[in-house]
Amino acid sequence: MEFLLTFILGVLEEGLLYAIMALGVYITYKILDFPDLSVDGTFPLGGSITAVLIIAGISPILTLFIAFFIGALAGILTGLIHVKLKVRDLLSGIIVMTALYSINLRIAGKANLAIFTKDTIFDNAFLNENTPVILKDYLTLIILFIIVVIMKLLLDLYLKTKSGYLLRAVGDNDTLVTSLAKDKGFVKIVGLAIANAFVALAGCIYTQKSGFFEISSGTGTIVIGLASVIIGSNVFKRLTFFKATTAVIAGSVIYKLCVALAIWAGMAASDLKLITAVLFLLILVVSNERKRRVKVSA
Amino acid sequence: MLELVNINKLYNPGTVNEMCLFKDFNLTVADGEFVSVVGSNGSGKTSMLNIICGSIPVDSGVIRIGSEDITGMPEFKRQRRIGRVYQNPAMGTCPSMTILENMSLADNKGRSFNLARGTNKKRVEFYRESLRSLKLGLEDKLHVPVGSLSGGQRQAMALLMVTMTPIEFLILDEHTAALDPKTAELIMQLTDQVVKEKRITTIMVTHNLRYAVEYGSRLIMMHQGEVVIDKAEEEKRFLRIEDILDKFNEISIECGN
Numbered sequence: 001m002e003f004l005l006t007f008i009l010g011v012l013e014e015g016l017l018y019a020i021m022a023l024g025v026y027i028t029y030k031i032l033d034f035p036d037l038s039v040d041g042t043f044p045l046g047g048s049i050t051a052v053l054i055i056a057g058i059s060p061i062l063t064l065f066i067a068f069f070i071g072a073l074a075g076i077l078t079g080l081i082h083v084k085l086k087v088r089d090l091l092s093g094i095i096v097m098t099a100l101y102s103i104n105l106r107i108a109g110k111a112n113l114a115i116f117t118k119d120t121i122f123d124n125a126f127l128n129e130n131t132p133v134i135l136k137d138y139l140t141l142i143i144l145f146i147i148v149v150i151m152k153l154l155l156d157l158y159l160k161t162k163s164g165y166l167l168r169a170v171g172d173n174d175t176l177v178t179s180l181a182k183d184k185g186f187v188k189i190v191g192l193a194i195a196n197a198f199v200a201l202a203g204c205i206y207t208q209k210s211g212f213f214e215i216s217s218g219t220g221t222i223v224i225g226l227a228s229v230i231i232g233s234n235v236f237k238r239l240t241f242f243k244a245t246t247a248v249i250a251g252s253v254i255y256k257l258c259v260a261l262a263i264w265a266g267m268a269a270s271d272l273k274l275i276t277a278v279l280f281l282l283i284l285v286v287s288n289e290r291k292r293r294v295k296v297s298a
Numbered sequence: 299m300l301e302l303v304n305i306n307k308l309y310n311p312g313t314v315n316e317m318c319l320f321k322d323f324n325l326t327v328a329d330g331e332f333v334s335v336v337g338s339n340g341s342g343k344t345s346m347l348n349i350i351c352g353s354i355p356v357d358s359g360v361i362r363i364g365s366e367d368i369t370g371m372p373e374f375k376r377q378r379r380i381g382r383v384y385q386n387p388a389m390g391t392c393p394s395m396t397i398l399e400n401m402s403l404a405d406n407k408g409r410s411f412n413l414a415r416g417t418n419k420k421r422v423e424f425y426r427e428s429l430r431s432l433k434l435g436l437e438d439k440l441h442v443p444v445g446s447l448s449g450g451q452r453q454a455m456a457l458l459m460v461t462m463t464p465i466e467f468l469i470l471d472e473h474t475a476a477l478d479p480k481t482a483e484l485i486m487q488l489t490d491q492v493v494k495e496k497r498i499t500t501i502m503v504t505h506n507l508r509y510a511v512e513y514g515s516r517l518i519m520m521h522q523g524e525v526v527i528d529k530a531e532e533e534k535r536f537l538r539i540e541d542i543l544d545k546f547n548e549i550s551i552e553c554g555n
Contacts, residue, residue: 158413
């Protein structure tokens, strides 16, 4: 019983944490129709900045906003490379992802940076004093839940604004955006900025939750994100009252459940990326998403 | 007034496939004109529209609207004054967005796409009325994604969306070619109605010679990047489909087809 509870708690925590990142991937993959690999670099970017800032004594809550902002800058960079230098979408992401690996090392100074002893949004004097004993075990989950709900609602709201409409239009049919006398390149850059901001925020929270920054934490981010998005949109396809963003969050939890089950069944923790990859392949085959969608305009 | 002055356009310059499409091409379209453009494939009709809209650059020459030189203006900026309906009905709408969302997007053309609510509730009744004028029953499907509509319904919506905000020029690029005869007829009538109502200067490329003869105030026939027939007003009124067909045949014989 004890084990089951810990297991479920672990899955929910991991699922919600990665859901923030998956919301970002949802923006690029589903809305923009842009396979953005730069997230493999922006996830640890959020982490490295957070570790350094927290060690420097900056408020853990403030780091959430800073990581969000820096992530947006990385997204803008990917966008500028794609739009202004006319590099293909996939390659733009790879270029930024590769560059960010070194940048993250520069920011952190080394490949690992521990912040175990520092205050984080999950572990600080205020929370330790004010949390009722009965909630202690669930504190991390509650905090994650609140952040995820806020980010989801913000994204839902944004997608209902005029700017959000334009973002959805550019992935759907960018000719229409031109017809509306708007620069489609600019709209794509905005979308990439928001997406990478979400991913860097997830990286920031990941570092605060685990208590350390690790340079390889970003490897496979895009795979986890895509898996969550595809699971979410396929499992809940028929439930129309289920918002796409909610489906993505649920997809992320389901995905983390599958990974946890694989490890529980006897796979080693070092097999994690292998599990990630195989699971993703399975999902692609089952969901029929491997065929690239046909674009309206070339 | 729209002017194309001494336009030169080479395709694949410097290669064995080099092809001269326009050599010192000139065209002037007066305000309020409705120009039908016909011509065989490869005669430069669509290229001319692309040059006007800024989808492809010119090698030399000047494009003017009124007295303003727009030769170097990017495509999206020109679209502020130009509305374009494409041959492919999918190009004019967003398939995964609902009819209402598409109408809201079109309604906001020329204004800022900021963080205000995407659909203005006060405008919904107006959208419903506009859709009702199409007589396709779309007014009852406001929350249906446009992707599930037929080609004809989408093209009617595209036309409605393009003319919802004030534009100076309407560019129709074979906009009835992908539709069945009955729907094509309907779209053509709608086009004529909106052009007359809003007095928009219009250029329509078409392969349907009957439409070219029946509609519009001026007819142009193009061949190898040149205007070979140009009839307006009185002259156009007496033009028959046979006259155009004769010219087509004459050209074909010249080309050895």
